[in-house]
Amino acid sequence: MKKVVDGAFLLIAFFLLLFGMNAGAGEASELKLCEESLALPENVRLREYPAWQDSVGLPRYCRVRGKIDGRVGFEMRLPEKWNGRFMMAGCGGFCGQLLPDKKGHSNAINEALKLGYAAISQDGGHSGESWDAGFSVGDPDALELYAHKVLPVVATAGTAIATAFYQQSPRYKYFSGCSNGGRLGMMAAQRYPDLFDGIAAGGSIFDLSGNAGLWGNWLAKLVKNEGEYVLPKEKVPFLQREVMQKCDGSDGQIDGVISNPGACRIDFRSMQCDLKGKPNNQCLASTEARMLNTLYSGVKNRDGETVYPVLRYGAEHYGDIWLFGSETRPSWGLLAANSYRKLLMHSVNAPDPDSAITTDAMQVLIARSPVPALTDAVDTDLSGLNKNHAKLLMYQGLADPLIIPDPIIEYYKKAAKSAGSFSALKRDARLFMVPGMGHCWEKNANAPDVFDPLVTLQKWVEENKAPEYLVAKQMDDSGEVVRTRPVCAYPKVARLIEAKFPNQWQSYRCENL
Numbered sequence: 001m002k003k004v005v006d007g008a009f010l011l012i013a014f015f016l017l018l019f020g021m022n023a024g025a026g027e028a029s030e031l032k033l034c035e036e037s038l039a040l041p042e043n044v045r046l047r048e049y050p051a052w053q054d055s056v057g058l059p060r061y062c063r064v065r066g067k068i069d070g071r072v073g074f075e076m077r078l079p080e081k082w083n084g085r086f087m088m089a090g091c092g093g094f095c096g097q098l099l100p101d102k103k104g105h106s107n108a109i110n111e112a113l114k115l116g117y118a119a120i121s122q123d124g125g126h127s128g129e130s131w132d133a134g135f136s137v138g139d140p141d142a143l144e145l146y147a148h149k150v151l152p153v154v155a156t157a158g159t160a161i162a163t164a165f166y167q168q169s170p171r172y173k174y175f176s177g178c179s180n181g182g183r184l185g186m187m188a189a190q191r192y193p194d195l196f197d198g199i200a201a202g203g204s205i206f207d208l209s210g211n212a213g214l215w216g217n218w219l220a221k222l223v224k225n226e227g228e229y230v231l232p233k234e235k236v237p238f239l240q241r242e243v244m245q246k247c248d249g250s251d252g253q254i255d256g257v258i259s260n261p262g263a264c265r266i267d268f269r270s271m272q273c274d275l276k277g278k279p280n281n282q283c284l285a286s287t288e289a290r291m292l293n294t295l296y297s298g299v300k301n302r303d304g305e306t307v308y309p310v311l312r313y314g315a316e317h318y319g320d321i322w323l324f325g326s327e328t329r330p331s332w333g334l335l336a337a338n339s340y341r342k343l344l345m346h347s348v349n350a351p352d353p354d355s356a357i358t359t360d361a362m363q364v365l366i367a368r369s370p371v372p373a374l375t376d377a378v379d380t381d382l383s384g385l386n387k388n389h390a391k392l393l394m395y396q397g398l399a400d401p402l403i404i405p406d407p408i409i410e411y412y413k414k415a416a417k418s419a420g421s422f423s424a425l426k427r428d429a430r431l432f433m434v435p436g437m438g439h440c441w442e443k444n445a446n447a448p449d450v451f452d453p454l455v456t457l458q459k460w461v462e463e464n465k466a467p468e469y470l471v472a473k474q475m476d477d478s479g480e481v482v483r484t485r486p487v488c489a490y491p492k493v494a495r496l497i498e499a500k501f502p503n504q505w506q507s508y509r510c511e512n513l
Helices: 007-021 110-114 140-166 180-191 208-223 233-251 286-295 315-322 332-347 359-368 371-375 383-387 406-419 422-426 453-463
Strands: 044-046 051-053 061-068 072-079 085-089 118-122 172-178 198-202 306-308 391-397 429-434 469-475 481-488 492-496 508-512
Touching: 044 140, 061 140, 072 110, 072 140, 085 140, 110 118, 118 140, 140 172, 140 180, 140 371, 172 180, 172 453, 180 198, 180 383, 180 391, 198 453, 208 286, 208 306, 208 332, 208 359, 208 371, 233 315, 315 332, 332 359, 332 371, 391 406, 391 453, 406 422, 406 429, 422 429, 429 469, 429 481, 481 492, 481 508
Parallel strands: 085 118, 085 172, 172 198, 198 391, 391 429
Antiparallel strands: 044 061, 051 061, 061 072, 072 118, 469 481, 492 508
């Protein structure tokens, strides 16, 4: 540890104080410094002097901004009234952005700050668009930092900053992330199980090569033809209504939520336009129906064998963001899939064709590339959690069209086998599959999907209250709760036992499917 606030910082602070003391009416009266000299780790450099912040809706906190190892941009928020806990947030996509004011529970810190956590946000070690993997081209250190090393780098620095500021170490350390943040959470559980006491990993693209590679390439190959999207995003509402009508009751309950999508079967040719003159946005062209049937059938090789699962019915509500874009606004999923393919191609010194390749070629590319060994968090041995008395809470939207749900279920089954049984695994790691939930709360669901994973995780870690279910809420546009549901720990699902009150979570019981 050493003090990195040098003469330049003190000079800047002096002038800021001088300006503040001479500010006119209606302007900031002074820069309220957190400390005149905050002792920081040697590898941390500040971009401004730490100062107290009074923000609407947030507790008073000290803001510390800077870089770690000259690469990782961070912002740490240290509440005046600290609860003795530290939390590190993940970052989404290929990262590249510092988003300390991101709303909600997905790779965000303000909800933790409201609870009294000292929380740190980070950018994955580089700057760029979240769909762009180009940051790592020619920079293997950047790739390894993004892949997993950002975890100990940021957690160690953040813990040291909190310890220096409060003059005591955090009693508990947590990680919370979704999407790529979920992948980082899985990395923490597998590679660094001694780093955190509790890990919340949601919508995890833990199998990056499978999800971004096989599924992403399959998506890129199908959704566009000769440069144009096969299905206009304007047809997504129609598609959503039709699928819901056909599948809603497949789980035994008509409620606008497809809780058992595997029980439904759809041939999209049944939605084709006929000669009765339906408006074009209320039916499918034959090319659109064929594309959807192929898209939903699973990733297939040249022999017609399914090599990777694909969409579940119910994901249509989110298709306009992640899958079906427009020329002026391409879908995020397509941009990220193309960028990941380019990364793989570069890693094996092969020219990229600037378009999707065959599934067989993608399988060969993944096998040849050194990237998956760095980025994929697929190790099913989670015994390190038990050895370090740590807990892993995983959650996944059943209607997620970007990070498809089947792989995490298969991973959990394999992890249970490695642990000896589901019961043994559930002592340290639990999975919650959320009906109707899309990708990391990026779009409001028409289903109960709102919950705070960190609160549940904290009770599990500190009070040994292992969660049998999460209570998820659905809110209207005004923020009022309209219904609640339990989301049961896998492999159990929620069953309605009190039909008079289907909108109350107490009317359900967790049972085996």
